[in-house]
Amino acid sequence: METDLESIQGPYPRVATVDVVVCTWNRAPQLSDMLESLTKLIVPYDRQLRIIVVDNNSTDDTAEVIQQFSTRKFFNRHTLLPLFEPQQGHTHSRNAAIAHLDSDLAMWTDDDVAVDPFWLQKMVEFADLHPDTAFFGGPIVAKLLPRCPDWIEENWEILKGCFADRQIGDQPLSLANDRLPYGANFAVRTPVQKAFTFDTELGRRAEDVLGEDELDVMRRMLDAQLSGHWNPEARVTHVIPSERVNEEYVRQYFVGQGRALVRKGKPWGYTRRKLWWASLWNYLVFRFKRKFAGSPEWLAHLIRSGLAEGQYVESEGESK
Numbered sequence: 645m646e647t648d649l650e651s652i653q654g655p656y657p658r659v660a661t662v663d664v665v666v667c668t669w670n671r672a673p674q675l676s677d678m679l680e681s682l683t684k685l686i687v688p689y690d691r692q693l694r695i696i697v698v699d700n701n702s703t704d705d706t707a708e709v710i711q712q713f714s715t716r717k718f719f720n721r722h723t724l725l726p727l728f729e730p731q732q733g734h735t736h737s738r739n740a741a742i743a744h745l746d747s748d749l750a751m752w753t754d755d756d757v758a759v760d761p762f763w764l765q766k767m768v769e770f771a772d773l774h775p776d777t778a779f780f781g782g783p784i785v786a787k788l789l790p791r792c793p794d795w796i797e798e799n800w801e802i803l804k805g806c807f808a809d810r811q812i813g814d815q816p817l818s819l820a821n822d823r824l825p826y827g828a829n830f831a832v833r834t835p836v837q838k839a840f841t842f843d844t845e846l847g848r849r850a851e852d853v854l855g856e857d858e859l860d861v862m863r864r865m866l867d868a869q870l871s872g873h874w875n876p877e878a879r880v881t882h883v884i885p886s887e888r889v890n891e892e893y894v895r896q897y898f899v900g901q902g903r904a905l906v907r908k909g910k911p912w913g914y915t916r917r918k919l920w921w922a923s924l925w926n927y928l929v930f931r932f933k934r935k936f937a938g939s940p941e942w943l944a945h946l947i948r949s950g951l952a953e954g955q956y957v958e959s960e961g962e963s964k
Contacts, residue, residue, distance in 0.1 A: 649868055652835045654776035659768045660691060661747040663834070667698040667729075667737035668755035672705040674883070679713045681758040686765050693722040693764065696744060698737040701730050735842040735857045742841055750837045752858070753880060754808075754828040757784070760879045767831050767878040770816075778870035779832040779862060781825020782878035784810040788889050795939035796889065802943070806897040808882050812874050819862070819872030827858040829880045832865075840865055845907065856904045891934075894943075895950040902954020911955050919959070923952035 664682065668675045679697070687693050697713075699706050714724045729740040738752075749771055753759060760766075767780060774780075786809035788796070796803055804810075810826040819825070832840075846857040862872060887893075905911050914922065926949035933942035 652778070652833075652839050652870070654778065654833075654871075656771075656775050656778075656833050656835075657748060658775075659748045659771050661694070662691060662749050662751060662764060662768060663694050663696055663741075663745050663747040664751045664753065664764070665696045665698070665738070665741045665745075666753055666755055667700060667734055667741065668702065668706055669700040669732075669734075669737075670702045670704045670706065671755045672702070672709045674756040674885075675706060676709045676713075677883070678753075678755050678757055678759075679709070683713075683716060684761050685759065685763065686761050687722065688765060688768070691764075691768060694747065695722070695724045696727060696741050697724065698727045698729050698741050700734070700737040701728075701732055733844060734848040735844045735846060738842045738857070739844070742837055745834045745838060747834050749831055750834050751831040752827060752829075754882070756883055756885075757828050758881045758883060760881075763878050763880060767875060770873070770875040770878065771831065771833075774873050776871065777873045778836045778865055779819075779830060779872045780875050780878070781810075781812075781819060781830040781872065782875045782880070783812075784808055784826055784829050784880055784882050786882045786884055788884045790886055790889075793889060795943065798939050799943050802947075803894060806894050807884050807888070812876075814876045816876065817874045819866070819874055821863050821866060823874075824859055824862050824872070825874070828882055829878065830858060830862070831878075836865065836870060840868075846904075856907075891946060895946055898947045898950030899954040899957070902951040902956075903958040904954075905951070906955050906958035911959065912952075914952075914955070916956055916959055919952045919956035923949050923956060926952065 666678065682695060697710050699710060710726045714726060725744065727740055727744060729737045751767060767782065771780060786804065786807040808826050808828050812823060840861050842857045843860050846860055866872065926945040930942050930945035930949060933945065
């Protein structure tokens, strides 16, 4: 069914109601910390907040954490809506939330962030100042636990995407295809979001870090002549646990990026056999150079190994 673009064009009404959406899978401790940060949000007296938490078929204590917070005093004035999505995949969870949106503005974040107490207030006020804007994004500051290793600090400009650190600038500006926010901190006018659901072929599935789903949605919005705006004051912190601060996590991130290249129609143009060799050769060179070379040199091979493997996996079944 085609989207009726005229029905979702601005100007949009003042934001009176907000849905904050969190999708989660087997991260009960992180989810608890995240929801705790939401209890500290400053919510203007004339705005109504609802928290939507989507449990994507978790097998840990996620359900218990959601139940505990649903009875917290904070949510007496505002509400918490628990949802359960049995089909594995971040995009399935996001689309389940979209089906239940009932607000002027949907604010998206993740289960491993801590929101700034002024996050909601700053985003809502900014939306009211830009009544013709359909979607918004804000800064994500990565906080690595424990201290960031030297090789990550030395290559931060290359690696910050692995840890969802996103800081476009300290001034408001229009968003574009090559200048978009990340999934842990963006907001969409609800009628627009209902018209643009997430592509279930993209996005994380369990340990699969393919991603790209929110970028795809925002690019489709821009293609439909809807506008986006960067809000530098609506900030969240992305808390990175120690198990992600290692070379294998970085490699798996770039495996996901390689798969995304194929799905976006931008592969390297190698045969599958050449991709297989490229992945193996670059991994072996990485292991060898890791012992004596500077981090930029061996990291380049680690990244190419992941990108090649991702394209190899994603192109399975295509002509060799």
